[in-house]
Amino acid sequence: MAKLYLLRHAKAGWALPGTRDFDRALDPSGVTDAEMIGNAMRAHGYVPDLTLCSGALRARETLGGIASHTDTGRVLYFDKLYSEDAAGYLEIIRDHGDFDSLLVIGHNPMMEDLTIAVSGNGEAGARETLEHGFPTSGLAVVRFDGSLTNAAPGKGYLEAFLTPITV
Template structure:
């Protein structure tokens, strides 16, 4: 089964004077959310073959938090995930999608736009949760019949959408 995991970076603090947006670090709740997500990913056996991560500090720190508790496969950092739009994200996924599963750690609104565009159908609960927005530390789990190198809008199935609020309520992944 081909899976795409789309992870929006965890909560970051506001940029201080003289600090570029690119260099914003996670705040304490963001660090905790990233680590909790790693625990949930491990529990659900969500192990990507490859992780593509934005080079922005908050995305790298999110991946570090997740990786303290979960296997993230081989990791590639790229500046393109900081500046690309949703179509650019899809192109990057297709270029790297020859493997069975891929984790992308990036930014909004690209994560939300891409998830909505490629999820042709999905689990009702996951779709309902996503309809309220794509929060920091949100993770969309999408399943594809074909390889991710052939991913196109409407071809995915939104299998699960996990948020920090769901983790706090103790709601595990619900894979179908």
């Protein structure tokens, strides 16, 4: 059984004039939310073997907030997680699917699209929460019977969906 943790970066501030969107930092509530999700991950035993993180500043800062409260395993950064669509995310996940559990820290709408695509079924409460959107610092926990190298649409089970409001 493999687990895929899909985390949308925490809330970021608006880009200042002359600052690229890629370089937007977390705002104070985003820092707090990232730490809350890190605590929730630790409490639930959600420990990835490998973290794949967008190179965008807000994603890297989200990782920092989480890592200050729980183990995130080995970390690899991919600028492609800033610009790829959900299919591109899935390809990156499959490329690293030899690990039993992966945490992907990325962006919307890719996170929401990917979670909906791979989660064929799921816990009623988790699916209900996800139906209201994929907020910043939202964490989808998707279980697969086989290896993540074979992750595909409809093949996962949405085990949980955590947000800073629900933890």
